Amino acid sequence: MESVQIQQASKKDFDVVGKKVVRAGAVLAVLGKPSYTADIATGDLVYVKAVRSSCVHATIESIDTSRAKLLPGVLAILTSKDIPGVNDAGSILSDRPLLAEKVVRHYGEAVAIVVAETHQAAEEAAMLMDIAYTPLPSVTNPNDALKPDAPLVQERSNLVKHMKIRKGDVERGFSQSDLVVENTFKTEFVDGLPLETEAAYSYLEPSGRIACVCSMQNPFDVYGKVVKILGFEKAKLRMIQATTGGGFGPKSDETPIDVAAYACLATLKTGKPALAQFTRDEAMIIQCKRHPFIIKNRTGVTNDGRLLAWQSELIADTGAYVSKGHLVLGRAVFHCTGPYEVPNVKADGYCVLTNNTIAGSTRGFGSPQVHFAAEVQMDLIAERLEMDPVVFRAKNILRPGTRTLTNQRIEDPGLDMCFRKAVALSDWYHKRKQYEQHNKGTSRLKKGIGIALLYHGNTLGPESGDFATVHIAITPDGKALVETGLTDFGTGGMTSLLMVAAEVLGLPYEDVRMSRPDTGRVSDSGPTVASRVTVIGGRATFEAAEIIKNRLSRVAAERLACSESSLIFRAGNVYSNDKPERRITFRDLVVEAADRNVELKSVGYYLAPTTNWDEETGQGSPYNQYTFGAVVADVEVDTETGFIRVGQLTPVYDAGKVINPLGLLAVCEGGSIMGTGYGIMEKIVTSEGVIMNPNLHTYWIPTILDCPEIINSSTVESAGQIGIFGAKSIGEIPIVLPAAAIANAISWATGVKIREIPMTPDKILAAIMNVK
Amino acid sequence: MKDDKFTVSFTLNGKPCSVDLKGNERLIDVLRDSLDLKSVKEGCGAGDCGLCMVLVDDKPVHSCLMMAGQIRGKAVTTVEGIGDNRTLHPIQKAFLETGAVQCGYCNPAVILAAKSLLDSNPRPSRAEIRRALSPVLCRCGSYVRFEESVLVASGEKS
Ligand code: FES
Numbered sequence: 001m002e003s004v005q006i007q008q009a010s011k012k013d014f015d016v017v018g019k020k021v022v023r024a025g026a027v028l029a030v031l032g033k034p035s036y037t038a039d040i041a042t043g044d045l046v047y048v049k050a051v052r053s054s055c056v057h058a059t060i061e062s063i064d065t066s067r068a069k070l071l072p073g074v075l076a077i078l079t080s081k082d083i084p085g086v087n088d089a090g091s092i093l094s095d096r097p098l099l100a101e102k103v104v105r106h107y108g109e110a111v112a113i114v115v116a117e118t119h120q121a122a123e124e125a126a127m128l129m130d131i132a133y134t135p136l137p138s139v140t141n142p143n144d145a146l147k148p149d150a151p152l153v154q155e156r157s158n159l160v161k162h163m164k165i166r167k168g169d170v171e172r173g174f175s176q177s178d179l180v181v182e183n184t185f186k187t188e189f190v191d192g193l194p195l196e197t198e199a200a201y202s203y204l205e206p207s208g209r210i211a212c213v214c215s216m217q218n219p220f221d222v223y224g225k226v227v228k229i230l231g232f233e234k235a236k237l238r239m240i241q242a243t244t245g246g247g248f249g250p251k252s253d254e255t256p257i258d259v260a261a262y263a264c265l266a267t268l269k270t271g272k273p274a275l276a277q278f279t280r281d282e283a284m285i286i287q288c289k290r291h292p293f294i295i296k297n298r299t300g301v302t303n304d305g306r307l308l309a310w311q312s313e314l315i316a317d318t319g320a321y322v323s324k325g326h327l328v329l330g331r332a333v334f335h336c337t338g339p340y341e342v343p344n345v346k347a348d349g350y351c352v353l354t355n356n357t358i359a360g361s362t363r364g365f366g367s368p369q370v371h372f373a374a375e376v377q378m379d380l381i382a383e384r385l386e387m388d389p390v391v392f393r394a395k396n397i398l399r400p401g402t403r404t405l406t407n408q409r410i411e412d413p414g415l416d417m418c419f420r421k422a423v424a425l426s427d428w429y430h431k432r433k434q435y436e437q438h439n440k441g442t443s444r445l446k447k448g449i450g451i452a453l454l455y456h457g458n459t460l461g462p463e464s465g466d467f468a469t470v471h472i473a474i475t476p477d478g479k480a481l482v483e484t485g486l487t488d489f490g491t492g493g494m495t496s497l498l499m500v501a502a503e504v505l506g507l508p509y510e511d512v513r514m515s516r517p518d519t520g521r522v523s524d525s526g527p528t529v530a531s532r533v534t535v536i537g538g539r540a541t542f543e544a545a546e547i548i549k550n551r552l553s554r555v556a557a558e559r560l561a562c563s564e565s566s567l568i569f570r571a572g573n574v575y576s577n578d579k580p581e582r583r584i585t586f587r588d589l590v591v592e593a594a595d596r597n598v599e600l601k602s603v604g605y606y607l608a609p610t611t612n613w614d615e616e617t618g619q620g621s622p623y624n625q626y627t628f629g630a631v632v633a634d635v636e637v638d639t640e641t642g643f644i645r646v647g648q649l650t651p652v653y654d655a656g657k658v659i660n661p662l663g664l665l666a667v668c669e670g671g672s673i674m675g676t677g678y679g680i681m682e683k684i685v686t687s688e689g690v691i692m693n694p695n696l697h698t699y700w701i702p703t704i705l706d707c708p709e710i711i712n713s714s715t716v717e718s719a720g721q722i723g724i725f726g727a728k729s730i731g732e733i734p735i736v737l738p739a740a741a742i743a744n745a746i747s748w749a750t751g752v753k754i755r756e757i758p759m760t761p762d763k764i765l766a767a768i769m770n771v772k
Numbered sequence: 773m774k775d776d777k778f779t780v781s782f783t784l785n786g787k788p789c790s791v792d793l794k795g796n797e798r799l800i801d802v803l804r805d806s807l808d809l810k811s812v813k814e815g816c817g818a819g820d821c822g823l824c825m826v827l828v829d830d831k832p833v834h835s836c837l838m839m840a841g842q843i844r845g846k847a848v849t850t851v852e853g854i855g856d857n858r859t860l861h862p863i864q865k866a867f868l869e870t871g872a873v874q875c876g877y878c879n880p881a882v883i884l885a886a887k888s889l890l891d892s893n894p895r896p897s898r899a900e901i902r903r904a905l906s907p908v909l910c911r912c913g914s915y916v917r918f919e920e921s922v923l924v925a926s927g928e929k930s
């Protein structure tokens with residue numbers, strides 16, 4: 001590891017890294033070539049449809065399949081009794097059955113699957129299933145679920161996890177404060193909503209092995225679960241990631257396990273290729289949501305604006321099964337003060353089971369909720385102190401030498417750099433004056449500008465297992481093939497890996513290709529979550545490429561009669577730095593190496609340093625490095641309709657060394673838009689656990705007309721400690737801040753206090769009426 | 773029963789085409805399943821997402837809301853008909869240059885909406901671009917990239 005770091009540090013000029021390249025797979029996408037799961041499903045297909053619970057919490061008395069079976073085209077109906085292996089589709093904890101056994105715990109839980117010759121027959125048969133339920137008492141409010149007499153959702157306490165931070169003496173901090181401000185914030189269930197719904201296609205290979213092509217983020221997680229569900233030995237299943245039409249968290253969670261298992265069970269039962277794909281409403285009911293949080297923040301400050309004490313209570317509703325809820329809570333608690341130094345902190349986070357829809361991993365993973373609550377809290381305090389929010393923040397941000405709420409020392413100047421750049425680019429002080437003037441002269445359309453800051457612990461950290469494996473093979477034509485179980489689902493991460501491989505091997509980017517992630521070809525590469533492909537996967541790619549480069553160097557040094565250390569690999573050529581006329585093309589070198597039986601395949605492995613913190617106090621260093629960011633929002637509020645127009649967002653991120661600038665730009669803009677939707681539009685509406693708006697005409701996500709008119713996205717570079725060439729995570733992060741920045745802008749423009757998202761026109765209007 | 777079928781002829785990506793229909797097929801199913809045009813995606817089946825967009829007589833149409841029988845005598849265009857590996861359509865080229873592709877799922881629909889706009893309005897303003905692309909959702913949020921792509925393809929920007 002040390003040697004790799006030295007080489008990282010010495011790398012200054014890049015040929016491929018940091019340049020604009022065409023994303024891997026982009027040509028297929030613009031040509032509309034068949035590459036998504038349902039596009040490539042062929043043969044004499046059978047279709048699978050789940051039969052889902054109409055109850056929120058109930059015992060299953062009986063399942064009568066007789067009417068459904070009679071429908072022409074129905075081939076099989078499977079219930080939990082027909083599962084050959086283990087009935088377990090929970091991703092980390094084994095708390096969720098693939099098909100409910102005696103009890104259903106949330107609306108839409110799968111009870112049986114129907115296999116039929118046509119999609120229509122499967123759907124109709126599902127409706128003809130007669131399932132008798134006896135309702136059980138249910139609980140859908142997390143506060144109620146924590147009461148001692150609450151109905152139990154599972155055979156365990158409804159409290160899944162209690163996470164704590166204990167730093168300094170928070171009571172003393174409050175008593176020394178000149179001002180204590182307390183607010184309660186609320187966020188809602190929202191849906192990550194990848195536009196391609198969950199889909200899996202399975203078929204029998206001539207060897208008897210089942211191959212399953214699936215839309216997913218983590219082929220090895222899905223493989224591991226489905227193998228057990230089928231009761232197979234490992235070699236009898238192979239899981240391949242198809243081009244995946246969006247991930248955003250749900251596709252790293254449990255629903256890909258469901259569809260893959262449905263398809264494979266159907267293939268096992270019928271011997272035929274099978275397709276299982278969610279309809280839109282099914283996806284919106286079943287796929288894991290972003291956790292709704294209730295967050296109480298109590299903050300003590302001095303009159304001159306120094307934070308002295310911060311107390312947070314966070315309650316996260318994880319629904320009927322835990323999914324990744326305990327880990328989401330962890331990340332939330334570890335970031336609950338926002339990116340500020342506070343000497344005394346006490347935080348208590350609770351992850352709670354209810355009979356609601358399952359909440360799990362969703363882009364940002366607990367960070368958007370707590371940053372909303374912390375950053376709005378900061379503005380509410382600034383207002384009480386009659387201080388400009390920028391001035392107030394500047395007194396408290398995490399600068400080199402400061403310590404986070406876990407007492408981790410920060411040496412990185414990234415936040416300060418982002419903050420200054422965002423203030424300058426957005427023309428903050430001038431706009432504040434200008435809008436103030438404007439607002440005096442108008443009663444209807446008020447203009448506002450607001451700011452929010454973030455830090456985001458990189459990669460898995462306390463979620464553990466932060467490793468990656470990448471294989472590289474040099475093909476006889478002198479090109480490189482990169483293979484891994486890490487995936488791309490629109491993030492651009494895979495492109496970054498190709499760029500790293502090209503950089504190390506001195507190949508043009510076009511000469512490095514990737515293959516589809518396939519558990520039959522590569523070893524476990526860890527999950528593609530936590531924005532870790534570039535940062536961690538990049539290190540494994542570097543390692544794999546270095547191994548091959550070293551082997552080729554030996555051959556080249558002999559051939560060119562020079563020392564290995566003098567060799568330069570560049571633009572498809574290998575030459576001696578001392579005598580550049582001594583050169584050989586990469587391709588000829590590969591031919592020569594092959595003649596000498598040099599192995600031109602390698603496996604690179606990287607494991608991030610383990611992070612440490614104390615369970616009881618939360619003190620320690622939960623993350624190896626942090627990404628920082630600042631977002632300024634310019635908005636216009638129509639005080640007669642409550643309608644918000646986001647005119648401009650100015651997001652600035654410290655992503656460390658930028659590997660793939662075009663990919664980064666798309667992710668920054670895209671996350672800004674998704675974050676705007678989170679702030680002002682999106683809400684899964686539930687009534688006693690039943691989802692009322694599982695469709696795109698009543699659950700609105702941003703269209704191009706809701707997109708801010710200008711997104712002035714930029715970066716600063718403060719190198720990360722562990723990321724490849726100093727890179728930091730970025731994929732999830734741009735979704736985090738827009739809600740807070742927009743809320744602060746609206747508050748400043750209108751005087752309303754916002755403590756809940758989404759800030760829909762009805763809520764804004766009601767709040768404005770209140771102020772008047 | 774053969775006689776409950778009828779044949780519909782139309783132009784598909786510039787070539788004559790006929791299909792046998794029972795009468796209740798949606799255009800999207802005929803395009804994807806009978807004619808193997810997999811660029812056409814279904815995102816909702818209810819007219820909300822725009823992913824099933826195709827051009828009928830050069831106008832954008834949601835193929836999940838149109839019955840296949842309605843295309844008799846008309847010209848249908850999908851992304852398969854506007855470019856290939858060797859000759860990308862200018863809007864496809866612009867997508868690659870500006871980094872507009874994220875997960876790619878919405879791209880065929882957006883490209884068709886953009887093509888239809890550029891064919892009728894070669895120098896559209898940003899507002900006109902947004903209006904023309906508004907029926908198609910992109911959850912990856914590539915909207916600004918799409919806007920840039922149309923400006924590049926129109927020669928407004930390079
Ligand atoms: S599939 Fe969504 S509009 Fe047609």
Ligand code: FES
Nearest residue numbers: 875876910911912
């Ligand atoms: S690129 Fe993913 S939905 Fe548009």
